Amino acid sequence: MKKLFITAVFALGSLTAFAQEEQATEAQDAATEVQDQATDAATEVQDEATEGAAEGQEAATEAVAQDDFSEIAVEEVPEAITTMIETNYPGATVNGAAKNEAGHYKVEVSLEDGTSGALIVDEEGNAVEQ
Structure with missing residues (x-):
């Protein structure tokens, strides 16, 4: 009888250990599921932020597109602009x-040292910030 009692205690202990292991596995599975849900939510937020940034960039591009410049003959550049270039960039060549529709001029200029660039000015030759 004593042997039977000891065997029953060992069996009960084994069942208890098995049940605890089962609970630990279930808890770990639940934790993994919560972590997966959090990762999915974070990815969704990041995707929405990226999409919002792309929409903002598109709006900025559209704003710049409204300032598109149309090519004109160099002779059509107002005298105030050519005078400003001659004064501030002696020896420069207007290329x-x-x-644009706002009345701003984009003037391509080459300097004597070989450098070149574009000046964006109003019709009086004042620099315009873009």
């Missing part, structure tokens, strides 16, 4: 020009 091209364009104008």
